[in-house]
Amino acid sequence: MKTVLVTGFDPFGGDIVNPALEAVKQLEGYASDSFRVEVRELPTVFGRSIEKLRGYMEELQPDLILCVGQAGGRTDMTVERVAINVNDARIPDNASQQPIDTEVVPGGPVAYWSTLPVKALVKEMTEQGIPASVSHTAGTFVCNHIFYGLMHQLAVTGSASRGGFIHIPYLPEQAARQAGQPSMALETIVKGLRISIDAAVRYEKDIVAVGGQIS
Amino acid sequence: MKTVLVTGFDPFGGDIVNPALEAVKQLEGYASDSFRVEVRELPTVFGRSIEKLRGYMEELQPDLILCVGQAGGRTDMTVERVAINVNDARIPDNASQQPIDTEVVPGGPVAYWSTLPVKALVKEMTEQGIPASVSHTAGTFVCNHIFYGLMHQLAVTGSASRGGFIHIPYLPEQAARQAGQPSMALETIVKGLRISIDAAVRYEKDIVAVGGQIS
Amino acid sequence: MKTVLVTGFDPFGGDIVNPALEAVKQLEGYASDSFRVEVRELPTVFGRSIEKLRGYMEELQPDLILCVGQAGGRTDMTVERVAINVNDARIPDNASQQPIDTEVVPGGPVAYWSTLPVKALVKEMTEQGIPASVSHTAGTFVCNHIFYGLMHQLAVTGSASRGGFIHIPYLPEQAARQAGQPSMALETIVKGLRISIDAAVRYEKDIVAVGGQIS
Amino acid sequence: MKTVLVTGFDPFGGDIVNPALEAVKQLEGYASDSFRVEVRELPTVFGRSIEKLRGYMEELQPDLILCVGQAGGRTDMTVERVAINVNDARIPDNASQQPIDTEVVPGGPVAYWSTLPVKALVKEMTEQGIPASVSHTAGTFVCNHIFYGLMHQLAVTGSASRGGFIHIPYLPEQAARQAGQPSMALETIVKGLRISIDAAVRYEKDIVAVGGQIS
Numbered sequence: 001m002k003t004v005l006v007t008g009f010d011p012f013g014g015d016i017v018n019p020a021l022e023a024v025k026q027l028e029g030y031a032s033d034s035f036r037v038e039v040r041e042l043p044t045v046f047g048r049s050i051e052k053l054r055g056y057m058e059e060l061q062p063d064l065i066l067c068v069g070q071a072g073g074r075t076d077m078t079v080e081r082v083a084i085n086v087n088d089a090r091i092p093d094n095a096s097q098q099p100i101d102t103e104v105v106p107g108g109p110v111a112y113w114s115t116l117p118v119k120a121l122v123k124e125m126t127e128q129g130i131p132a133s134v135s136h137t138a139g140t141f142v143c144n145h146i147f148y149g150l151m152h153q154l155a156v157t158g159s160a161s162r163g164g165f166i167h168i169p170y171l172p173e174q175a176a177r178q179a180g181q182p183s184m185a186l187e188t189i190v191k192g193l194r195i196s197i198d199a200a201v202r203y204e205k206d207i208v209a210v211g212g213q214i215s
Numbered sequence: 216m217k218t219v220l221v222t223g224f225d226p227f228g229g230d231i232v233n234p235a236l237e238a239v240k241q242l243e244g245y246a247s248d249s250f251r252v253e254v255r256e257l258p259t260v261f262g263r264s265i266e267k268l269r270g271y272m273e274e275l276q277p278d279l280i281l282c283v284g285q286a287g288g289r290t291d292m293t294v295e296r297v298a299i300n301v302n303d304a305r306i307p308d309n310a311s312q313q314p315i316d317t318e319v320v321p322g323g324p325v326a327y328w329s330t331l332p333v334k335a336l337v338k339e340m341t342e343q344g345i346p347a348s349v350s351h352t353a354g355t356f357v358c359n360h361i362f363y364g365l366m367h368q369l370a371v372t373g374s375a376s377r378g379g380f381i382h383i384p385y386l387p388e389q390a391a392r393q394a395g396q397p398s399m400a401l402e403t404i405v406k407g408l409r410i411s412i413d414a415a416v417r418y419e420k421d422i423v424a425v426g427g428q429i430s
Numbered sequence: 431m432k433t434v435l436v437t438g439f440d441p442f443g444g445d446i447v448n449p450a451l452e453a454v455k456q457l458e459g460y461a462s463d464s465f466r467v468e469v470r471e472l473p474t475v476f477g478r479s480i481e482k483l484r485g486y487m488e489e490l491q492p493d494l495i496l497c498v499g500q501a502g503g504r505t506d507m508t509v510e511r512v513a514i515n516v517n518d519a520r521i522p523d524n525a526s527q528q529p530i531d532t533e534v535v536p537g538g539p540v541a542y543w544s545t546l547p548v549k550a551l552v553k554e555m556t557e558q559g560i561p562a563s564v565s566h567t568a569g570t571f572v573c574n575h576i577f578y579g580l581m582h583q584l585a586v587t588g589s590a591s592r593g594g595f596i597h598i599p600y601l602p603e604q605a606a607r608q609a610g611q612p613s614m615a616l617e618t619i620v621k622g623l624r625i626s627i628d629a630a631v632r633y634e635k636d637i638v639a640v641g642g643q644i645s
Numbered sequence: 646m647k648t649v650l651v652t653g654f655d656p657f658g659g660d661i662v663n664p665a666l667e668a669v670k671q672l673e674g675y676a677s678d679s680f681r682v683e684v685r686e687l688p689t690v691f692g693r694s695i696e697k698l699r700g701y702m703e704e705l706q707p708d709l710i711l712c713v714g715q716a717g718g719r720t721d722m723t724v725e726r727v728a729i730n731v732n733d734a735r736i737p738d739n740a741s742q743q744p745i746d747t748e749v750v751p752g753g754p755v756a757y758w759s760t761l762p763v764k765a766l767v768k769e770m771t772e773q774g775i776p777a778s779v780s781h782t783a784g785t786f787v788c789n790h791i792f793y794g795l796m797h798q799l800a801v802t803g804s805a806s807r808g809g810f811i812h813i814p815y816l817p818e819q820a821a822r823q824a825g826q827p828s829m830a831l832e833t834i835v836k837g838l839r840i841s842i843d844a845a846v847r848y849e850k851d852i853v854a855v856g857g858q859i860s
Contacts, residue, residue: 063351071860076390076395082729084756084781100853101764109833111729111756129388136729137781142858158787167860172403173344175291182290183346188387197241207744212785213791215716215812253473283489286645297514299566303642315638316549326514326541334531351514351567355642382645423530427518427570430501459681505827533761558816561828602833603774605721610722615830618817 002035004197005062007053009069009142012044012094019171020070023189025203030194035201038062044094044142046087048197050104050106050149063161064200065150066116068193069143071167072174076131079118079193080138080165081147084111088140104148116164117206124199130192131184132204133213138165166196217250219412221275222268224284227259227309230389234386235285236355238404245409247334250416253277259309259357261302265319265364272368278376279415280365283408285390285403286382290397291346292407293378294333295353298363299326319363327366331379332421339414345398345407349426353380381411393402432465434627435492437483439499442474442524449601450500453540453619461625465631468492474524474572476517480534480579483539487583493591494630496546496581496622499573501597505612506561507622509548510568510595512576514541518570534578540583546594547636554629560616560622564641568595596626624629647680649842650707652698654714657739658691664816665715668834675839676843680846683707685747689731689787690720690740695749695794702798708806709845710745710795711761713838716812717819720827724743724763724839725783725810728755728793733785750795757796761809762844769844776829779856783810809843 010022011017029118032038040056042049057065071078085108087099120188125132138144147165154163168189175183225241226232236256243250255271257264272280300323302314304346333349340347353359362380369378383404390398399407438454451471462469470486472479489497495624501508513645515538517529548564555562568574577595584593598619653669656662666686675682685701687694702710715722730753732744763779770777783789792810799808813834820828 015849069860074860075395081731082755084727086726088855090855090857090859091777100857101851106843109754109756110727110758111754115757122353126391129391131387131390131396133394137858140781140859141859143860155710159420172346175346176341179348179690181346182289182397183399184387185403188400195241207747210735212735212745213782214786215714215719215784215788244605289645296516297540299512301511301642305640305642305644310435315640315642316636324539324541325543326539328540351570352565352645354644354645355566356644358645421531425520425530427516427520427530428567429520429571430499430504430569430573505825539670556821559821561817561820561826563824602829605776606771606774609778610720611776612827614817614828615833617832618830 002062002201004035004037004064004066005044005056005060005180006037006039007067009042009044013115019067019174020168023168023186023193024068026190027193028196037197042146046093046097046099046142047147048095049142050145053146053150054153065161065163066197066200067146067150067165069165069167070170072170073181074167074169076133076169077125078133078135078167079116079121080135080147081114081118082111082136082152083138083144085109085148086140087119087145090141093142104145105152108152112148112155114164115162116205118208119209119211120203121196121199122211123207123209124195125192128195130188130195132192136213138167143167166193217278217280217416218275219250219252219279220271221252221254222257222282224259225256234235234389235283237384238383238401239283241405243409245412253430255297257361259307261312261314261357262361263310264357264361268361268365269293269368274412280376280378281412281415282361282365282380284380284382286383286387288396289382289384290338291348291384293350293382294331294350295350295382296329296333297326297351297360298353298359298366300324300363301355302360305356319360320367323367327363327370329379330377332418334424334426335414335418335422336411337426338422338424339410340407343402343410345410347407353382353426358382375419381408432493432631433465433490434465434494434496435486435490436467436469437497438474439474439485440471449604450498450598453598453616453623454498457621457623460474460627467627470577476523476527476529476572476575478525479572479576483576483580484583495591495593496627497576497580497595497629499595499597500600502600503611504597504599506563506599507555508563508565508597509546509551510565510577510597511544512541512566513568513581513595515539515578516570517575520571523572534575535582538582542578542585544594545592547633549639550633550637550643551626551629552641553637554625554638555622558625560618560625562622565597566643567606568597596623647708647846648705649680649711650681650685650701650705651682652685652687652712654689655686664819665713665813668813668831668838669713672707672838675842680807682842687791690738691742691744691787691790692773693740694787694791698791698795699798710806710808711842712791712810713793713846714810714812715815717815718826719812719814721778721814722770722813723780724761724766724779725780725812726759726763727756727781728789728796730793731756731785732790734806735786738787749790750797755795755798757800759809760807762848764854764856765848765852766841766844766853767856768854769839769840773840774831775840777837781858782811783812788812788831811838
């Protein structure tokens with residue numbers, strides 16, 4: 001029986017509720033014959049988020065780790081392919097830190113690949129009616145930070161576990177407060193995340209499928 | 216007891232199912248103490264769609280008419296404010312007609328306002344978490360055509376009934392087949408339409424609220 | 431010899447320079463065997479802008495009137511097809527007025543068509559490498575206001591002169607101050623406006639060309 | 646006297662002219678007291694483009710290498726920060742190759758940073774009125790390929806030279822053929838590239854400036 005750790009971020013920027021977190025929480029206890037999901041919350045804070053994540057990884061010894069964050073303005077579920085070793089905050093985090101062009105892990109490699117089967121996740125989601133695509137940038141804020149921290153932790157501990165990051169769109173109630181922004185219903189997001197977890201467990205290696213970007 | 220006529224368009228451009236129509240069909244029988252909804256299907260065809268609509272209006276004598284169509288690429292529920300007297304098809308309709316710069320009603324006025332309380336509809340939807348805005352163009356294809364035809368019919372018959380048009384976004388399963396397009400879940404759309412019908416019945420006249428566009 | 435009146439708006443929203451006005455000013459004295467351009471400035475103010483425009487029309491007795499305004503966020507030169515009888519300001523004008531859902535001309539028709547050959551203007555511009563399209567909404571702020579005021583004035587005076595409105599994108603220096611906005615170089619805009627004037631003089635009636643919008 | 650090598654790609658996808666290449670060619674001979682630009686053309690072909698680039702680097706021994714490519718759909722000059730070790734072609738290159746998820750350099754690191762002062766380039770361009778931003782993905786086609794190939798070459802040869810990549814938008818004549826795409830005038834692009842070269846020569850190390858992305 002595999003353990004799947006799924007994380008979401010706590011409320012951010014003055015909000016009391018983080019709707020992205022609500023989506024993630026709905027996965028608590030999601031399970032099949034071969035896996036069971038554990039959900040944990042991370043602070044939207046540079047540094048502390050990675051410490052927390054390491055703690056949960058030690059506690060749960062997960063076989064698969066999926067970190068989830070929100071990417072306001074994106075239209076679909078975006079499976080991140082690569083994490084980069086930079087913190088470059090456009091706005092302060094929840095601890096009022098705003099690092100600019102510092103390293104996530106001093107001396108670490110420039111980047112890590114996701115070890116999730118990103119193309120398979122996109123294929124499974126789109127085939128089941130969930131808009132999804134591969135993304136080649138997770139930004140430079142806490143989302144990329146935790147993604148890099150996760151992949152670095154797996155690399156330095158020589159872990160056989162796999163991990164990655166998925167960005168989700170705004171929820172409708174968020175888009176309703178700011179004209180012109182795309183959104184996705186909670187149910188659609190949760191379904192997409194379930195499909196992703198199923199696929200990540202099932203595909204030991206990625207499929208070969210068109211999904212790159214010209215620029 | 217008021218009768219509310221809601222229309223949707225039949226499948227278009229080779230599709231077997233028109234997902235927008237599916238949303239509209241879910242309103243069949245939607246009712247309250249003061250109204251009851253009747254749903255009818257219209258062909259995506261210049262001319263014939265208006266004839267059909269006139270037939271349904273005669274049959275049902277509705278107090279309120281809400282025509283619904285799909286606007287692929289839009290992010291939210293858009294309540295159309297104005298219908299214009301032009302047919303200008305970028306692609307052929309379901310009867311292979313492609314009129315260019317002809318009039319919907321020869322000699323008719325340039326435009327008609329919606330007689331729905333458009334600002335009230337937007338306010339009610341956004342307050343209940345449904346992304347929505349006022350739109351000042353319903354395009355120049357069959358959606359604007361039926362909207363103009365509806366308002367003209369109400370005007371020339373001196374009817375006290377009110378009418379208007381709402382554009383809905385792609386559904387997720389449509390967006391899943393074409394990268395980068397925004398979408399909205401069926402449930403969100405149906406909820407938005409229900410709120411719109413409630414508000415259209417309740418508000419005899421529109422509210423004063425910011426909702427214009429600079430350009 | 432025909433007289434072409436071209437108008438631009440004065441600086442708006444705290445700016446000292448209105449770059450759109452700069453583009454318009456470069457047309458001063460632009461002429462051919464058959465026409466000569468006169469440029470005038472209009473205040474970004476509901477009401478007063480129309481009074482000013484009427485004054486210039488009396489003074490110059492133009493055969494052709496082209497009003498130009500800026501539509502920040504659009505990617506191309508948009509030739510407006512229809513002006514609607516509504517003032518609905520999202521922000522205050524230069525005289526701190528913010529009308530909501532009032533009429534431009536009380537009791538006036540819902541809308542007026544541009545009497546410029548809009549498809550011909552778009553065809554000529556795009557063939558000469560200037561991104562351009564027909565637009566079916568000029569918004570509900572001062573741009574639509576002056577456009578409606580212009581067309582109403584021509585209509586009520588029974589004038590044989592023709593008129594219309596073109597929206598231009600941000601200039602690069604404006605886009606440089608706000609991430610992600612499209613822009614167009616002054617030279618490209620001026621070239622597009624010159625082509626438009628040439629075409630508006632040359633085409634007495636519009637061409638038949640695909641250029642509508644589905645929604 | 647420093648030598649600056651600037652490269653552009655040959656016509657692609659059936660076009661006879663590559664407008665992006667035209668922009669780059671205008672930099673030929675651009676010089677100051679401290680540098681002189683040499684322009685070279687690269688084939689839009691996986692593999693061969695890197696061989697060609699290596700040849701030019703050997704021939705010219707440049708102190709600075711700036712590769713330029715086109716990113717249709719972007720609104721501004723985007724200075725790429727990171728090159729990743731993947732070829733993932735959505736369409737075939739000019740030699741009909743369409744690699745999917747192969748490595749640019751087998752066994753190479755996941756990614757390389759640009760060694761241009763990316764924030765300084767953006768600051769200098771935007772201050773001089775050219776829309777510009779830092780980008781965290783150069784895509785997965787030949788643009789990212791040459792960028793990775795360049796940075797790898799500099800790394801493995803232990804070169805003190807610096808290098809990087811800039812994406813430019815469509816030109817207006819390209820956007821005029823496809824509705825709704827943003828563009829930038831040739832003159833604006835060339836000015837932006839000149840400013841970038843000046844800044845790249847002048848700033849030995851990057852500045853600290855806000856310029857990250859949340860996602």
